[in-house]
Amino acid sequence: MNDATSVPKYTPSAVRRIADVLQLLQDSLPIQRRIVRAGDTVYQVGQQFGCLYVVNSGFFKMVNLSGEGREQVVGLHFKGDWMGLEGIAAAQYGCDAVAMDTGEVWGIRYDALREAAVRTPALLTALHEAMSRELTRDHDSMLSLSTLPADARVAGFLRYWADALAQRGLRTDQITLRMTRAEIGNYLGMTLETVSRALSRMARGDVIRFTEKGRRDIHIPQVEALTRFMRAATAMPLSAAAIH
Amino acid sequence: MNDATSVPKYTPSAVRRIADVLQLLQDSLPIQRRIVRAGDTVYQVGQQFGCLYVVNSGFFKMVNLSGEGREQVVGLHFKGDWMGLEGIAAAQYGCDAVAMDTGEVWGIRYDALREAAVRTPALLTALHEAMSRELTRDHDSMLSLSTLPADARVAGFLRYWADALAQRGLRTDQITLRMTRAEIGNYLGMTLETVSRALSRMARGDVIRFTEKGRRDIHIPQVEALTRFMRAATAMPLSAAAIH
DNA sequence: CGAAAGATTGAGATATTTCAACTGCGGTGG
DNA sequence: CCACCGCAGTTGAAATATCTCAATCTTTCG
Numbered sequence: 001m002n003d004a005t006s007v008p009k010y011t012p013s014a015v016r017r018i019a020d021v022l023q024l025l026q027d028s029l030p031i032q033r034r035i036v037r038a039g040d041t042v043y044q045v046g047q048q049f050g051c052l053y054v055v056n057s058g059f060f061k062m063v064n065l066s067g068e069g070r071e072q073v074v075g076l077h078f079k080g081d082w083m084g085l086e087g088i089a090a091a092q093y094g095c096d097a098v099a100m101d102t103g104e105v106w107g108i109r110y111d112a113l114r115e116a117a118v119r120t121p122a123l124l125t126a127l128h129e130a131m132s133r134e135l136t137r138d139h140d141s142m143l144s145l146s147t148l149p150a151d152a153r154v155a156g157f158l159r160y161w162a163d164a165l166a167q168r169g170l171r172t173d174q175i176t177l178r179m180t181r182a183e184i185g186n187y188l189g190m191t192l193e194t195v196s197r198a199l200s201r202m203a204r205g206d207v208i209r210f211t212e213k214g215r216r217d218i219h220i221p222q223v224e225a226l227t228r229f230m231r232a233a234t235a236m237p238l239s240a241a242a243i244h
Numbered sequence: 245m246n247d248a249t250s251v252p253k254y255t256p257s258a259v260r261r262i263a264d265v266l267q268l269l270q271d272s273l274p275i276q277r278r279i280v281r282a283g284d285t286v287y288q289v290g291q292q293f294g295c296l297y298v299v300n301s302g303f304f305k306m307v308n309l310s311g312e313g314r315e316q317v318v319g320l321h322f323k324g325d326w327m328g329l330e331g332i333a334a335a336q337y338g339c340d341a342v343a344m345d346t347g348e349v350w351g352i353r354y355d356a357l358r359e360a361a362v363r364t365p366a367l368l369t370a371l372h373e374a375m376s377r378e379l380t381r382d383h384d385s386m387l388s389l390s391t392l393p394a395d396a397r398v399a400g401f402l403r404y405w406a407d408a409l410a411q412r413g414l415r416t417d418q419i420t421l422r423m424t425r426a427e428i429g430n431y432l433g434m435t436l437e438t439v440s441r442a443l444s445r446m447a448r449g450d451v452i453r454f455t456e457k458g459r460r461d462i463h464i465p466q467v468e469a470l471t472r473f474m475r476a477a478t479a480m481p482l483s484a485a486a487i488h
Numbered sequence: 489c490g491a492a493a494g495a496t497t498g499a500g501a502t503a504t505t506t507c508a509a510c511t512g513c514g515g516t517g518g
Numbered sequence: 519c520c521a522c523c524g525c526a527g528t529t530g531a532a533a534t535a536t537c538t539c540a541a542t543c544t545t546t547c548g
Contacts, residue, residue, distance in 0.1 A: 064383050068478070070391045074383040086383065089376035094383060118362055131375040132333035138382035139308045139318040139330065139338060145389040146433025147314045150536070180494065189390025191537055196496055214545075215495065234312070239534070394504070425527065435505060440528055458513090459527065483502070 014167035018080030021126045025054060025106060028120050032107035038178070042083060042097035042105055049087035051107040052127075055079050058103015059178070061187075064095040073187040075134070075141075078164050082130040100178045145189050151233035153188045154198035158208065158218065159226045176217050202229060258411035262324030265370045269298060269350060272364045276351035282422070286327060286341040286349055293331035295351040296371075299323050302347010303422070305431075308339040317431040319378070319385075322408045326374040344422045389433050395477035397432045398442035402452065402462065403470045420461050446473060 025031060032051070036042065042053050045065060055077050062075040062083070074095060077083055086094040088110065099105075117124040144156050162172040177184065181192040181199075188195065199215075202208045207229045209219040220226065232241070269275060276295070280286065286297050289309060299321050306319040306327070318339060321327055330338035332354065343349075361368040388400050406416040421428065425436040425443075432439065443462075446452045451473045453463040464470065476485070 062383075064387050066387055066391070068475070070387070070478075072383075072387040072391055074386050086376055086379040089373040089380065094380045114365070114368065121358070124358065124368075128375075129333040131372075131379070132330055135330040135375070135378060135382065136333065136338045138379065138386070139306075141386060142318050142382070142389065143308050143310055143314070143316040145386065146430075147310070147316055181496095182494085186390075192495080193497085193538085194536060197536095200496070231312070234314075424525090436527080437506085437529085438504060440526095441504095444528070 011167045012169075015169040018168060021080060022054070022056065022106075024120070024122055024126065025108065028123060029108055029112060029116050034105050034107060035102070036099040036105060037102050038099055040099045042099065043087075043093045044096050045093055047093050049084065049091050049093055049110070051084060051109055052113065053083040053097065053105045053107050055081050055083065056104040056106055058099055058101045058105075060103070060105075061098050061100055061179075061183070062095045063098055071186070073183060075137070076164075076187070079168050082127070082134075085131050085134060148230075149233055150188075150190050150194045151198045151201060152230045153190065154184070154195055155202065155207070155226050155230040155233065157184065157188055158202075158220065159223060159230070162220060162223050162226070172223060173220050174211075174217065175220065178216070202226075205229065255411045256413075259413040262412060265324060266298070266300065266350075268364070268366055268370065269352065272367060273352055273356060273360050278349050278351060279346070280343040280349060281346050282343055284343045286343065287331075287337045288340050289337055291337050293328065293335050293337055294353060294355075295328060296354055296357065297327040297341065297349045297351050299325050299327065300348040300350055302343055302345045302349075304347070304349075305342050305344055305423075305427070306339045307342055315430070317427060319381070320408075320431070323412050326371070326378075329375050329378060392474075393477055394432075394434050394438045395442045395445060396474045397434065398428070398439055399446065399451070399470050399474040399477065401428065401432055402446075402464065403467060403474070406464060406467050406470070416467060417464050418455075418461065419464065422460070446470075449473065 033056075034042070036058065042060065043051075057079055059079075060077045060081075060083060061073050062077065063071055064074045065071040077097075083097045083105070084093060113123060113127065117127070144153050148156065158175070161175055161177070165172045165175060179187075181195045185192045185195040199208065199218075203210060206221070207225045209221065211217040211219055277300075278286070280302065286304065287295075301323055303323075304321045304325075304327060305317050306321065307315055308318045309315040321341075327341045327349070328337060357367060357371065361371070388397050392400065402419070405419055405421070409416045409419060423431075425439045429436045429439040443452065443459075447454060450465070451469045453465065455461040455463060
């Protein structure tokens, strides 16, 4: 499931699946389209649940905020992903969904979806698979958070991002993180300085390269190098690593 | 969602819901009952997906194992919880489901469930709410793993357990952890020694008490004390805490 | 241009891990 | 029955990964 096997350059089946689901939704349900800009919230924690949202373009972070003001990025969503699923049981959303870039989300009424699903079982399949994939992804995050050292977590994060791009038919050698170091660190359970240091170490080891302008764009010569770096960081104590 | 509010002694609505779902399943679907003993696996990672499982009694851990042999407890399941949901999308289970005690699980064919759900929408509601609750729970775990210090995580774990008991109408002042310190530590992302020290500190602060025989049974005079301890451990650096 | 925000890097502080010793308990077999 | 062994747990001391604090640098943007 979550092992460190190499990743295909692109993943036609996933590309197909995502396109099919978006098409299916368009064809069988009333959809409320909404254009968002970076910083806009699609829904907020506590707000009454009613709609599920599917990402058509752009990308989004899910922010869970605890009682005492600690806030935590608990997930990232790209094209084809569903948002708001955690709101079904409680009848209210469990986190904030925040756009990280310009994009478009499709709002779908949950009750309408259920009704339509009786006639169109593929809708139900899509919904269930989306929930199931998110559960799997969450479990992988937990594994990462609780068993990997900081460097490996950051490498794993980049690989996750590259995988997400690959599954959408995009190139994976050049990724533009639209997140600050602080946001990445929050998502990965570490401080922004630790993220920065990990990235610097990877750059020194030529696992990644920064483009001339801006340290937000990251060039990844080969994804397998990330996997190797992850393995090395996991196996070896930092004090024994060649590259500081 | 995940704030540190006090917990009702018992939660009639949850008790009701769980009983209703079990009844509903019995009435509307063919169910394969299976008795398990501690250590038995209900399903294993990689095994072909076909059934969902609902806990009728006992409790279970979900173990996610990574490529390189690291293994991680990613969830715990009590009466009324569903297992195997992560297998829907991939058509194979994503982790091992291991019984921690004698109990009974009900196996339900996923295709039969979907078919029955057309006639009995309440089944679909139950399924979706189960998935949604698990997503919410996972997000809470991530929040805990990445923002809380060790002591607070352990306290949060005990509170989570007490809540789970309360939601099932059981007493919460006396809980029997059927997990070793190593298993708890694995689940919480820390070593067994750290778990032990955290429990010792709580015992010294009279937040919990060990029963005379065995350090697996934990007496919790008042659940709110756990919440207070959590807050204190979260706010204050350990070096400033009164109790070591 | 200047200010503000993001990012990098270093040095010291600290929470947690690691390593190790010791205790208690339950089972097993002589 | 008791000695012995292994497993679970506790506790201490040293090692270390990460955090915190602080200085510096870059980029962006009004």
